[in-house]
Amino acid sequence: MQPYAEMSNEELLAVRKQLSAQYKEFQGKDLKLDMSRGKPSVEQLDLSMGMMDVLSSQDDLTCEDGTDCRNYGVLAGIKEAKEIIGDMMEVAPANIIIYGNSSLNVMFDTISRSMTHGVMGSTPWCKLDKVKFICIVPGYDRHFAITEYFGIEMVNVPMLESGPDMDMIEKLVAEDEAIKGIWCVPKYSNPTGNSYSDETVRRFARLKPAAPDFRIYWDNAYGVHHLYDHDQDHLIEILAECKRAGNPDLVYKFSSTSKISFPGSGIAAIATSRNNLEDIEKQLQYQTIGHDKVNQLRHVRYFGDIHGMVEHMRLHADILRPKFESVISILDRELGGLGIGEWTRPKGGYFISFNTIDGCAKDVVAKCKKAGLVMTKAGATYPYGKDPHDSNIRIAPSYPPLGDLILAMELFALCVKIVTIDKIIKNRQENPAPVQHTEAAAEQ
Amino acid sequence: MQPYAEMSNEELLAVRKQLSAQYKEFQGKDLKLDMSRGKPSVEQLDLSMGMMDVLSSQDDLTCEDGTDCRNYGVLAGIKEAKEIIGDMMEVAPANIIIYGNSSLNVMFDTISRSMTHGVMGSTPWCKLDKVKFICIVPGYDRHFAITEYFGIEMVNVPMLESGPDMDMIEKLVAEDEAIKGIWCVPKYSNPTGNSYSDETVRRFARLKPAAPDFRIYWDNAYGVHHLYDHDQDHLIEILAECKRAGNPDLVYKFSSTSKISFPGSGIAAIATSRNNLEDIEKQLQYQTIGHDKVNQLRHVRYFGDIHGMVEHMRLHADILRPKFESVISILDRELGGLGIGEWTRPKGGYFISFNTIDGCAKDVVAKCKKAGLVMTKAGATYPYGKDPHDSNIRIAPSYPPLGDLILAMELFALCVKIVTIDKIIKNRQENPAPVQHTEAAAEQ
Numbered sequence: 001m002q003p004y005a006e007m008s009n010e011e012l013l014a015v016r017k018q019l020s021a022q023y024k025e026f027q028g029k030d031l032k033l034d035m036s037r038g039k040p041s042v043e044q045l046d047l048s049m050g051m052m053d054v055l056s057s058q059d060d061l062t063c064e065d066g067t068d069c070r071n072y073g074v075l076a077g078i079k080e081a082k083e084i085i086g087d088m089m090e091v092a093p094a095n096i097i098i099y100g101n102s103s104l105n106v107m108f109d110t111i112s113r114s115m116t117h118g119v120m121g122s123t124p125w126c127k128l129d130k131v132k133f134i135c136i137v138p139g140y141d142r143h144f145a146i147t148e149y150f151g152i153e154m155v156n157v158p159m160l161e162s163g164p165d166m167d168m169i170e171k172l173v174a175e176d177e178a179i180k181g182i183w184c185v186p187k188y189s190n191p192t193g194n195s196y197s198d199e200t201v202r203r204f205a206r207l208k209p210a211a212p213d214f215r216i217y218w219d220n221a222y223g224v225h226h227l228y229d230h231d232q233d234h235l236i237e238i239l240a241e242c243k244r245a246g247n248p249d250l251v252y253k254f255s256s257t258s259k260i261s262f263p264g265s266g267i268a269a270i271a272t273s274r275n276n277l278e279d280i281e282k283q284l285q286y287q288t289i290g291h292d293k294v295n296q297l298r299h300v301r302y303f304g305d306i307h308g309m310v311e312h313m314r315l316h317a318d319i320l321r322p323k324f325e326s327v328i329s330i331l332d333r334e335l336g337g338l339g340i341g342e343w344t345r346p347k348g349g350y351f352i353s354f355n356t357i358d359g360c361a362k363d364v365v366a367k368c369k370k371a372g373l374v375m376t377k378a379g380a381t382y383p384y385g386k387d388p389h390d391s392n393i394r395i396a397p398s399y400p401p402l403g404d405l406i407l408a409m410e411l412f413a414l415c416v417k418i419v420t421i422d423k424i425i426k427n428r429q430e431n432p433a434p435v436q437h438t439e440a441a442a443e444q
Numbered sequence: 445m446q447p448y449a450e451m452s453n454e455e456l457l458a459v460r461k462q463l464s465a466q467y468k469e470f471q472g473k474d475l476k477l478d479m480s481r482g483k484p485s486v487e488q489l490d491l492s493m494g495m496m497d498v499l500s501s502q503d504d505l506t507c508e509d510g511t512d513c514r515n516y517g518v519l520a521g522i523k524e525a526k527e528i529i530g531d532m533m534e535v536a537p538a539n540i541i542i543y544g545n546s547s548l549n550v551m552f553d554t555i556s557r558s559m560t561h562g563v564m565g566s567t568p569w570c571k572l573d574k575v576k577f578i579c580i581v582p583g584y585d586r587h588f589a590i591t592e593y594f595g596i597e598m599v600n601v602p603m604l605e606s607g608p609d610m611d612m613i614e615k616l617v618a619e620d621e622a623i624k625g626i627w628c629v630p631k632y633s634n635p636t637g638n639s640y641s642d643e644t645v646r647r648f649a650r651l652k653p654a655a656p657d658f659r660i661y662w663d664n665a666y667g668v669h670h671l672y673d674h675d676q677d678h679l680i681e682i683l684a685e686c687k688r689a690g691n692p693d694l695v696y697k698f699s700s701t702s703k704i705s706f707p708g709s710g711i712a713a714i715a716t717s718r719n720n721l722e723d724i725e726k727q728l729q730y731q732t733i734g735h736d737k738v739n740q741l742r743h744v745r746y747f748g749d750i751h752g753m754v755e756h757m758r759l760h761a762d763i764l765r766p767k768f769e770s771v772i773s774i775l776d777r778e779l780g781g782l783g784i785g786e787w788t789r790p791k792g793g794y795f796i797s798f799n800t801i802d803g804c805a806k807d808v809v810a811k812c813k814k815a816g817l818v819m820t821k822a823g824a825t826y827p828y829g830k831d832p833h834d835s836n837i838r839i840a841p842s843y844p845p846l847g848d849l850i851l852a853m854e855l856f857a858l859c860v861k862i863v864t865i866d867k868i869i870k871n872r873q874e875n876p877a878p879v880q881h882t883e884a885a886a887e888q
Binding site: 037039040042045048049050051052053055056057059061068069070071072073074100101102104105108109112115116124126127142145146149150258262263264265283286287288289290291292293294295 | 481483484486489492493494495496497499500501503505512513514515516517518544545546548549552553556559560568570571586589590593594702706707708709727730731732733734735736737738739
C-alpha cells in the first residue's frame, strides 16, 4: 500500500473517484447502523435471562444474616452482594457500598456531595471560586459531562501507551490546590482500550496533591471484561496500593454489573477507605433508606460467586471477540499502510479508538451518517466536546450484529479514505510547502 | 373515668402503685417489640410475592414501544410504568418521571439539585445567604433531616384538623423570599393520619410566594393506602388545581410503590408540570442513563392497571385495619376520659399520632424502652428533633404481629399513665397555685 501522503493529487483524485462510486453504492443500501454507544447486543443480554428465574414466589428472599430483602433498611447493601462485588472489584466487602442501577449515578452523586458538603470536612466546592478536574484525553464523555454540569473547569492530560502522562499529572496536582479530582478508566480504557501500567498505578498511589480533598475517580468499568482467557491486561489494585503508599483515602473506585448482567437493571458500587465510606454514609442516610436489595440478592443467587461471574464473562467474550477482531482486521486490510489513521488493539472493554490525521474526525463521522451509519459524535471523547486535533473517533463494536458491523466498518474505512484525500488536497492548496515535499516523494 | 388532673396526690399515688406493679410484670416478660418505623409487616410483604414470577426467562422484556428493558436508555421511565403510576398519582403520564427504589431519594435529589443549580434558572441556593423551608408539625422526620443536612432553616407551622395553618403559610411565603419550599404529606399525613381539606388544597394552589423558585414538596406517600373501602379521605389533585389557579409550576409531587409492592425493591416517581420536568431532565441526563427498567416492567405486568393495584391495596388494608382498630380501641379503653392524652383516628396511611400532656413524651418513650418496646424517638416529628411541648409520639402499628401490637399498646398506655402521674405531681410541687386548684376540685 502506498501512503496517501506520498501520492500526487492526480493519483489521489483517481482513487477518490473509485471510492465515491463505492460510497454511492452504500448510500443506495438505505442502511440504519448504530455504533454510537457501548451497548451490549441482544445476544449478550440473552445470556443473563436466567436472572429472571432465580427468585420466584417460592423462594425465601432473606439474607444469610436474616435481613428480609423485601423490606426497608440496609443502607450500604446486603452482605452477600458486598462479598461478590468485593471479589469483582478486588477489595474487602467492608470497603464497599452497593447502590442501585448505574455507576454513573454513584459518580454524579459523589461530585454533587462534594459540591454541597465537601470531602471529609473540606470546604464545599460550591463555596470555592474555582474547582478543576484533570481529564485524561481521549476519555469518557459522560465523565466530562458531569464535571461540566457542575461548572468544574477541565484540564486535559493526554493518554499514552502506558496510561496518562504521569509527569503532567504529578506536577498539576502538586501545584494547583483548585484541582480536586481526576477521571480515570484504568482498564481497557474508554475509548483507547489500553490499561494503565504498573508504574502508572504506583505513581497514582503516590500522588502528593496540594488539595487535601483531591480524590482519584477510578472508574473500573471493565474490570472483568476480557476478550481472551489468557491474554488479559492486569491492573494493580489501587486501593491496596494507596494504602501501601500511605495515601489510604486518595481514591474512589467505581464499578457496576451493567455490562455483566443488564445495563437496564444492574447494581453499582463504590469501593474506598473506611474513612471515605463513613463520610459518604453520613450523606447517604439522608438520601435513601436503602437501594434495591431484591436485585442485589438476585445477582448474588444468579452468579453464586466470582468464579460464576468470570465464567459468565467468558460467554460475553465469545460474542464480543469476533466483533473486535473483525473491526481490527477490516481496519488493517482497508487502511493498513495508507498512513491515514491509527487504531488500538484492546484485549477487553467496549471500545476501539481511531485517530484520523488532524482535522478529519468530524467530516468522517458526518460522511458515515449520510450513508446511514451513526458513530459516536466526533469530539465526544474530549471535555466540552472539543478535540483540539479533530482526529479521535470512538468505535463501539458491541451492539450491531456481526454482519452489520462488517458492513459498517467497510463504510467507515471508505469514509476515512475519502475525507482524508480531500483533506490532503486541501492542505496542499493551503500550504504550498508540504505540496512540494509530497510531489518530491511521489517522484521517487 | 375520673380525669387525673382532678385527683388528689394521694389518689394518684395509690393508682401509681398499682400501675408500677403492672409495669414490673411487663419488665419480667423480656419483650422485644419495635414500633419505631412505618414498615409493612411480613404478612404484607408476602402479598406481593407474585411479583417474583411475572418475569421469567421465557418472557419478553420488551415494552409496547419496542424498548428492550434490559439495555441502556429511557431516562424518564418506560411508557407503561408512567401510565399506571400516572393513574396512581392522578396525573397524566406526560407529567411523570419514574425513578428507582425510594421516593426519599427523589426528594433528596430535588433539594440537592436546587442547592447546586437552582430551580428553573434561579440562583443556586448554595449561593444564597439564607434558605428556609416551612415544616408542618408534627411531620415526617426524614423530610426534616434532608433540609437540615443542606443547612436549610426550618420554620414550624402547626397541623390542624383541616391540614396546616394556611393563614400562617400564606403570610410566610408572601413576605419572605428566603422561603423556598414546604414539606407536605397531604393525605393520611405522617404522623397525624388526617388529610388536607378541599379548602386547604385550594389555598395551597393559590399561594403567592415571594420567591419565584418556591415549590410545594407534596409527598403523597399514602395516596392509595386506605383502610376502608367506602370511608376514605379524598384529596383534591394538586397539579390540576395549581394549573386552574394559574400556578402550574408551583408543586412537585412525589410518590412510590414502597408500601404497595416492596419497600426494598419498589419504584418511585415525581409528577409535576412539563416546565419543571424539563428542568429536572436537564440534570437527570448527567446523573444516569436510566433507572431500573426491568423492575418498572415487573410492576406493570404484576399490577396490570390501577384497578389491579387498588384490589391489591385492599389486601394490605385487610391486614392493617385490625391493627389500627386495636391501637385505637386500647387507647380508648385505657386512656379514655383520663385527660392525659389525645390520639388520632386515621382512615388510612401508616401512623396514629399521640399527644401527651406537655413535657411527657420523652419520658413515655424512655419508659417503654426500659420494658422492651421501641417507639419512634420523641421529638422525631419536629425539625431538629425538638418538640417544643415534648408531647407528640408517633405510633406505627404496621410492623408487629397483632398479638405483639396489643401487648405493646397496653404497655404504652401504662407508661403514659405512670409518666403523667409523675408529671402532674411534679407540676403541683413546682407551681403551688394549680395544686390548690386540684385539691379544691378533689374536695367537690
